[in-house]
Structures are given as structure tokens and as C-alpha cells.
Amino acid sequence: MIKRIFLITFLVMLSNIGTSQTKTKINTSPKLVVGIVVDQMRYDYLTRFYDRFGEGGFKRMINEGYNCKNNHFNYVPTYTGPGHASVYTGTTPENHGVISNYWYDKFSKKTVYCASDPSVKAVGSDSELERMSPHRMKTTSVADQNRLHTQLRGKTIGIAIKDRGAILPAGHTANGAYWFRGKDEGKWITSTYYRNELPDWVKKFNASGKATSYFKEWNTLHDISTYTESGADKNQFEGGYKGKETATFPYDLAKLKDQNEGFDIIKSSAYGNSLTADFAIEAIKGENLGVDDITDFLTVSFSSTDYVGHNFGVNSKEIEDTYLRLDQDLERVFKVLDTKVGKGQYTVFLTADHGAVQVPSYLKSVKIPAGYFDTDAFKTKVEVFVKEKFKIDGLIENISNNQVFFNYDTLNKSNVKHEDLQNALSHFILQENQIDKVYTRNQLVGSNYTEGIAALLQKGFNQRRSGDLVMVLDPATIMYSRTGSTHGSGRNYDTHAPLLFFGQGIQKGSTTKETHITDIAPTISALLGITFPNGATGDVLSFILE
Structure with missing residues (x-):
């Protein structure tokens, strides 16, 4: 009799376990x-x-x-x-x-x-x-x-x-x-x-x-x-x-x-x-x-x-x-x-x-450091510097989105090395007013940054689509009109x-x-x-x- 009661109890427990398993959901499915x-x-x-x-x-x-x-x-x-x-x-x-x-x-x-x-x-x-x-x-x-x-x-x-x-x-x-x-x-x-x-x-x-x-x-x-x-x-x-x-x-x-x-x-x-x-x-x-x-x-x-x-x-x-x-x-x-x-x-x-x-x-107006960056004047300075430094025209192909793109066709036809252009230009840009930091393609591709602005730049840097230099402006310094807000x-x-x-x-x-x-x-x-x-x-x- 005791064995029979035990067997019935055991079967009920198994049944309950099966029931609870069928009711368990492993995800939420909102409509x-x-x-x-x-x-x-x-x-x-x-x-x-x-x-x-x-x-x-x-x-x-x-x-x-x-x-x-x-x-x-x-x-x-x-x-x-x-x-x-x-x-x-x-x-x-x-x-x-x-x-x-x-x-x-x-x-x-x-x-x-x-x-x-x-x-x-x-x-x-x-x-x-x-x-x-x-x-x-x-x-x-x-x-x-x-x-x-x-x-x-x-x-x-x-x-x-x-x-x-x-x-x-x-x-x-x-x-x-x-x-x-x-x-x-x-x-x-x-x-x-x-x-x-x-x-x-x-x-x-x-x-x-x-x-x-x-x-x-x-x-x-x-x-x-x-x-x-x-x-x-x-x-x-x-x-x-x-x-x-x-x-x-x-x-x-x-x-x-x-x-x-x-x-x-x-x-x-x-x-x-x-x-x-x-x-x-x-x-x-x-x-x-x-x-x-x-x-x-x-x-x-x-x-x-x-x-x-x-x-x-x-x-x-x-x-x-x-x-x-x-x-x-x-x-x-x-x-x-x-x-x-x-x-x-x-x-x-x-x-x-x-x-x-x-x-x-x-x-x-309330004495907080801020400013406006003159993109056109900056582009002119960069082009003049590169031409005077390397005695070649057309090494810079594009400057946009705080990035500089090199002209690889011109580079390949010249005696200028990619690394030399990177290093010279990054040093020059860093001397400019309102520039806080400059990172080269070699730095962003060859290093693993885990914190700070460098880590943010690296996560935004696509090897195929991004440029050869990336610039960071001073805080609250923007390329925009004197009115209204922007971002980036x-x-x-x-x-x-x-x-x-x-x-x-x-x-x-x-x-x-x-x-x-x-x-x-x-x-x-x-x-x-x-x-x-x-x-x-x-x-x-x-x-x-x-």
C-alpha cells in the first residue's frame, strides 16, 4: 500500500514537472x-x-x-x-x-x-x-x-x-x-x-x-x-x-x-x-x-x-x-x-x-571657452604646408568630417612615403589653434584604445571608408554658423x-x-x-x- 502511494505521488510530481516545463517561456514576445x-x-x-x-x-x-x-x-x-x-x-x-x-x-x-x-x-x-x-x-x-x-x-x-x-x-x-x-x-x-x-x-x-x-x-x-x-x-x-x-x-x-x-x-x-x-x-x-x-x-x-x-x-x-x-x-x-x-x-x-x-x-558671452573653426582657411594652410614641405602638388585629395584623405595616385607616383606624410601633417595640424588632438590612420588601425577620445574615434573609424588623419577640435568649438546649435x-x-x-x-x-x-x-x-x-x-x- 505504501509503495502504491509512493508510486502515485511520484507520477503526480513528474506530471507537474512536465506541466511547469510547458508553461516556461524563455523569451518575451510583444506584439x-x-x-x-x-x-x-x-x-x-x-x-x-x-x-x-x-x-x-x-x-x-x-x-x-x-x-x-x-x-x-x-x-x-x-x-x-x-x-x-x-x-x-x-x-x-x-x-x-x-x-x-x-x-x-x-x-x-x-x-x-x-x-x-x-x-x-x-x-x-x-x-x-x-x-x-x-x-x-x-x-x-x-x-x-x-x-x-x-x-x-x-x-x-x-x-x-x-x-x-x-x-x-x-x-x-x-x-x-x-x-x-x-x-x-x-x-x-x-x-x-x-x-x-x-x-x-x-x-x-x-x-x-x-x-x-x-x-x-x-x-x-x-x-x-x-x-x-x-x-x-x-x-x-x-x-x-x-x-x-x-x-x-x-x-x-x-x-x-x-x-x-x-x-x-x-x-x-x-x-x-x-x-x-x-x-x-x-x-x-x-x-x-x-x-x-x-x-x-x-x-x-x-x-x-x-x-x-x-x-x-x-x-x-x-x-x-x-x-x-x-x-x-x-x-x-x-x-x-x-x-x-x-x-x-x-x-x-x-x-x-x-x-x-x-x-x-x-x-x-558667459565666459566659457568656446569657438568657431574656419574650415576654408584651415584647408588652405594644409595644402600650402604640404606643397612646401614635399614639393609636390595634389597630395591631399579631400578634407571633410574632421578627416584628411591622401591622394594615393599622387603618392604612388612620388618619392613621398605614406608614413612621412602622415607624421609631418599630423604634427603641423596639432600646432594650429583650436586643434586639440590628431590621430593618424596607422595609430587607429595599429593600436587598441580602451578609453578616452581615442577609443571613441577608433570605434567610429572604418578602415575602408575613413581618411588618413582624424582631428579633434577644442571643447565647444564647432564648424558652423554663429547662431544655432550643432553636434558631431x-x-x-x-x-x-x-x-x-x-x-x-x-x-x-x-x-x-x-x-x-x-x-x-x-x-x-x-x-x-x-x-x-x-x-x-x-x-x-x-x-x-x-
Whole structure:
């Protein structure tokens, strides 16, 4: 009898073990992953404007999700193309090959654009300037890996006003990538890389007049006297719009549009983000994203924050108003996700593609070292020095993106050694005012830097595509106009970017542990239980995952 009871008990235990094993899941499968990149968003915009945000946008992500407070780009240069590629590939330009927005191609002897592709044509526009694809990005994105994992059944849709902000995140296998053609068209378009005709929902959106509806007054969302987290509305550090004497609120976009490239003025105002949110909401509905248990991807980049930052600067009331309005746009998108996909059924991350520097002329006015670098004068000095030193013309082929490219045809025909030119020119450049550091190709290829600016440069240096010398300017020294902000360096103002996660599979909390942009794609891959992007070098942030 005792043996029989023991046997029954043992069989029940085995049965329970089997049952528990069948219920165990080794990955989280949200119905939809939404990746959000806010173009030119510094981390401190979260803290500066936090008290003015509503409960449903940025605050919802922070309060319901995980906030990585010490998140950085771990490479140089910090531009839009490399930023978007790095977020979604989980690696740096050293591997994915997108070394800038534009770069000098030493093989074709011309400057190329990170998303341009002469083999395709625009769809939705007749412009020859909109022939775009992700073919210059050498590695896969996390969205690509999700497509492969689901046997191409999981959809990927990329959306941004900027073409590169839509194309690079969506990867090589996307079902669609859509960007906004401004000028006199005001339409969302794509290219034949993805499809030969716009889907009906895009045609319907373009015909709705939604873009035209934003030709209206842009005034502050709240009383301008309450915008205490930014500088004076009228100052000498902002650009503004053609046709308006001062860069001050309000802006009559309908009145100003003809002098500011038509629909492009919407792109460079806070309303460009609202238009992006409108279109993203229609994409969720039109593409039936997140309607089944096969994970889909929606990548959304809010580009107008970058246009506004470049024009008005980090400390402007225009930037403050743009982020307060973006907060409302995020809330609108999240509410649609709650309804269409379901609360707790989707996962979102939000980050940036780079930060931005305070306007150097403003910094100088408050006695902080800053400045402007004269690129044309520098190029002339370099060419004169090389010719006098080596008695040969044409040894320098190109100077761009803080890099110097040698002319190897001329080098090979001369008695000048590559190393001698490298060493002499790097020493000369280092003597120039506003130059902080210079690294040669031999140093970046032959050494292994683990910290400091050299390590950042090395991770941004692609052996095939990058130049022969790389320069680092002094802090807060830029190649830009005297008004507005820019970016591109390895300084903290350019590298420190927000990183928020929330939704299915995400813990609640925060950390000041250093994290990197390249950690995002591996973390989402681990969440989904899929293969990492094929060039990924980042780490899984296991502490944010449930």
C-alpha cells in the first residue's frame, strides 16, 4: 500500500514537472516593438522640462519603465546617419560603415550620402533627389533579425521626416520606409527599393490635407513667461526664418512658407513632429501592426527637434516649446497603441541619435571657452604646408568630417612615403589653434584604445571608408554658423542621450550605470529571443528585463 502511494505521488510530481516545463517561456514576445529616436535630444531635456511634461508621454515612460540616466554614444562622429544606424545595428561605424551623413568616397572620388542609391527611384515623387535605400549600411538591424526569425511574417515599417531617419533603422528587409518630401509637394514618399506604388493608406493620408493644416501660427503652448527653463526669446544666438525680422514667437508659418522652401518650414517647426505622429498612427492602423502574436517593428524618428535645434539653439524657447509639444505627440501615439495593440502587449524604447552643444557664441558671452573653426582657411594652410614641405602638388585629395584623405595616385607616383606624410601633417595640424588632438590612420588601425577620445574615434573609424588623419577640435568649438546649435563630437554634450524602455518585458526602475547606444539592439534581441544583428558589439542590459 505504501509503495502504491509512493508510486502515485511520484507520477503526480513528474506530471507537474512536465506541466511547469510547458508553461516556461524563455523569451518575451510583444506584439509590437516601437523604437523611437528623437533627433538631437540631449539627456538634460528630460530633466529641464520634466515638471512641464504631462503624465502620458515622457513621464509615462519614466514612471512605468526603465530610465538609463548615464547613456552615451561610444564613438565619434555623433551625426544623424551613424546615430540611427548604431541604435538599430548594435554596433558602431567601425563595423556598420555609416561613418557620417555624407562622406568622401575615395574609390569613386566623390562625396556620397548615407542613404542615397542611384539604382532605385522615388515612389510618390518625381524628384531625382529622393532615390534612397539602406544599401550603404553594411550590417543587419534588430528589425532585420526579427524579420528573419519570423520567416518574414513580422512586419517592419520605418517612419521619419528625414529619409535617413526612416531608412537606416528599418534595415534591409523592411516592408516599408516612408519619409516626408517637403518643398512644394508636402507628401510622404518611399522608393522602389521597398515597393513600386504607395499603399492606399499613405495615398489617403497625403490626400487628406493634414500636412497643409500645419501652415498656421506657431506660438508657445503655454504663456511664454512661464518658459523659465530657456533663455530670453529675443537674443543674438538664434537663426530664425527668412521673412521675419526677429527669431521670436509667434511665427506665422502660412505667411513665411514661400520664403522658406514651402513645406520645409513645417519640418523645421514643432509641427513637424506632430505630422510625424499623425503619420505613425495611420501606419499602425493601415499596416495592422501588432494585431497578432508575431512581433512587428515600428521605427519612428522625430526629426524636427534637430531642425529646431540647429536653427534656434539648445537654450532657446523654441526648443522648450518643441519638447512640450512632442510630449503631447508621444502621449497620442501611446494611447493609440493602448487601444489598437493593447496595454502591456507592446514594448517601446526611446533614445536619440546624438546630443548638441550650447551655442558657442552664447557660451563665450558667459565666459566659457568656446569657438568657431574656419574650415576654408584651415584647408588652405594644409595644402600650402604640404606643397612646401614635399614639393609636390595634389597630395591631399579631400578634407571633410574632421578627416584628411591622401591622394594615393599622387603618392604612388612620388618619392613621398605614406608614413612621412602622415607624421609631418599630423604634427603641423596639432600646432594650429583650436586643434586639440590628431590621430593618424596607422595609430587607429595599429593600436587598441580602451578609453578616452581615442577609443571613441577608433570605434567610429572604418578602415575602408575613413581618411588618413582624424582631428579633434577644442571643447565647444564647432564648424558652423554663429547662431544655432550643432553636434558631431565625442564630448559629453554630444554623447549623453536619453534611453528609456517601457512596456512588455521591461522592469520599472532607473540606473546611473554607464550604458551605450550599441546596447539597445542586443537588449531588444534578448527580449525577443532572436539572433543579434550580425555586427552587434553592444551588451545586453539584463537589469532592465523582467
